[in-house]
Amino acid sequence: MNATSTLTEYLSRLRAQGVHAGVAETERLAPAHRLPVNGADWGVAAQVGAELNWRWAGIWGDPMPESCVVRACLVSYGDYLVLETEVPYTAPLLASHTPWYPGADRMERHMQDLLGIRFADHPRDQRWTRHQAWSAEEYPLRPEFPVNGQAPVRAPADTDYPFVAVKGSGVYEIPVGPVHAGIIEPGHFRFQAVGEEILSLEERLGYVHKGIEKLAVGREPEELARLAGRVSGDSTVAHTWAACQAMEHAADYDVPPRALHLRALLAERERVANHIGDVGAICNDVGFAFAHMQCARLREQWQRRSHELFGHRLLMDVVVPGGVARDLPGDVAQSLRADHRGLREAVAPIFEIVDDHPPLEDRLLGTGRLNRDDAGALGCTGYVAKGSGLDFDLRRDAPYAPYDRLRVDVPVLEQGDVTARVQVRMQEVLASLALMDELLESLPGGKVAASLPPVTPGAAGIGLIEGWRGEILSFVRFDDTGHIARFFPRDPSWFLWPALERLIDRNIVPDFPVCNKSVNGSYSGHDL
Structure with missing residues (x-):
């Protein structure tokens, strides 16, 4: 069908x-x-x-x-x-x-x-985003609510959130966060456990509510692109591209072909950097520091090269409405292909070890299993869905330029555990390197950006981009003056965080860090 x-x-x-x-x-x-x-x-x-x-x-x-x-x-x-x-x-x-x-x-x-x-008929309609920062009778996204809020005072402690408790002999509770030992954003995890076995996990997120949706109102398209790139910093290319694509659809504007190729090159660079970093971090969470250090070294080299070519380690503010802000030098394609060849050779022995190392297998195989039905019911995409047997990738299944002219290999595994999510990531790194070679080989000439044409008052559009975590959806509507009237960015993490709650059941408490990292939901991408 x-x-x-x-x-x-x-x-x-x-x-x-x-x-x-x-x-x-x-x-x-x-x-x-x-x-x-x-x-x-x-x-x-x-x-x-x-x-x-x-x-x-x-x-x-x-x-x-x-x-x-x-x-x-x-x-x-x-x-x-x-x-x-x-x-x-x-x-x-x-x-x-x-x-x-x-x-x-x-x-x-x-x-x-x-x-x-x-x-x-919502099964649980308690507040989610409010966190006491405004009263229950105030609604910040309604037009009359000021962007700076009503009262510049410290919000009261959010101590009465109704976590679900599990009762029974030997059941105890472990509260973790929202402040963590690592340099990560805040999120609260409430475990119910017996011994080391986790009976349930409930998350409380939204601590870094940034007001993205309200801040977008009244902005010029260029300003919105900068804001979109900061929804989740590790997905700055994908979120900015989605926002720009939505504006370009609303304006009925065709981006120059060279700019589209460069956007795809940036998106694949972003995918490679994050996957390599996470493969190492997953290994580190079970004490395999060798892989962590090697992956961190390769990621650092990759990001330094991104800074050299495009002016930013994370590639922020390179994608702009109508194209890209920075072209590739004419003689760099050959050296980039050499970079890709060098990285492919460097990761090969590391990935081989990660794929077949008995101590790693002991900790990762069968751990944090998310079955296909649960992944589908929760709406997961990206490596979490692919690791659980769901075969979907926007670049192939709803292709946007330039992917509509490329072959996109989509790795899919069935076992749904940490091992599967690691293997999908490693295969995606290799697939992205091949895609980038093809993008450079077919890179067209011409301009890399142009101003958007005047937009019909009230025009709206959707942006759909396959980020490294999965499908990103952005909605943009313009007002009568050509400024932004509404912006909504939906990160895949909205569905990955509930998946973490589902897959951690019946695992042991010490396996939570590696399960969490294998999913790696974005706090910031969720906490608009």
């Missing part, structure tokens, strides 16, 4: 349940299909999607003066469908999608905290 037939089947099922369902092609939210539905049919639209095995990919609100337009994204076979309804602030209630899509849980609660939209 292909994308067209699944969309037809979805619309047919909706009509059979009495829902008026016709995709609004004339107002397509590029590159997705747009489906306006009545608020009363919001839950049915999710139920039918779940029955047809469509993946749930996010929900966001678009605040207006008197109401909020709510959009949710469903995906099937690389085809994207955006459900859309309008909710008045006088009756801000919709059916929850969480009963059919567990991954919707926290994003719905995020909307409740920031926009005041409540979701009926």
